[in-house]
Amino acid sequence: MGRDxxxxxxxxxxxxxxxxxxxxxxxxQVFVVAAHGQRFPAPVGAEVVVDAVPDQGPLRGLEAGLRAGRAAGYPWAFVAATDMPLLTADVVGRLLDGAASGAPDAVIAVAGGRDHPLAGVYRTGLAEGIDAVVRSGERSVRGFLESVTVRRVVLHGADARAVFNVNTPADARAARGHGIV
Structure with a gap:
């Protein structure tokens, strides 16, 4: 994107x-994980947690968020990427409902036939295993998910748009062009 x-x-x-x-x-409670050295105004209603291990990617950010959730006494944490400005309370609720039934380690969104691991619910206890996974050389959240039990919630229509990532200026133009913003 060329900017934060x-x-x-x-x-x-x-x-x-x-x-x-x-x-x-x-x-x-909402925790926002900031990359080491990242600066932004703390959003109203959120606590900022710093990813203390710089340049290790989103898996370390996931670990920092899960640790914060666990320290606060939560067995589950909802994980959402910053670049999902179309996320809705309804989609958050659907994914939370997926964690309430059964015993998965994570519940993630699927839209357009693609997993969206940064739109999901994770057991906070998974933080303990992330360090070992990263030390073994795995840096991707998708790779980490191969080692845990995952429930996938397939989203369609407006719900699928809710997990759309704005990664490029073209993505932003496309989202705005469809009347989303």
Missing amino acids: KATMAWGGRTMLDIVVAALGTRLP
């Missing part, structure tokens, strides 16, 4: 503020 997506303007707010607001409608 957390502070990118989207519909009169920042992407991060929109994601935090969607999560805050369904969760008692």
Whole structure:
């Protein structure tokens, strides 16, 4: 994208503020994981947690968030990427419902035939295993998910758009061009 997506303007707010607001409608506490050295205003209603291991990618960020959730006493944590400004409370609820039944380690969204591991619910106890996985050379969240039990929730229509990642200026134009923002 060429800039920090957390502070990118989207519909009169920042992407991060929109994601935090969607999560805050369904969760008692929201943690925002910041990369080492990343600076942004703390969103209202969220606590910022710093990923203390720089340059290790999103898997270490996931670990930091899960550790924060576990330290706060939560058995589960909802994980959402900053670049999902279309995330809705309804989709958050659907994924949370997927964690409530059965015994998966993670519940992730599937849209357009593709897994979206940064739109899901994870057991906070998984944080303990992430360090070993990263030390073994695995750096991707998708790779990590191969070692745990995952339930997938398939999303369609507007729900599928809710987990759309804005990764490039073209993605932003496309989302805005469809009347999303």
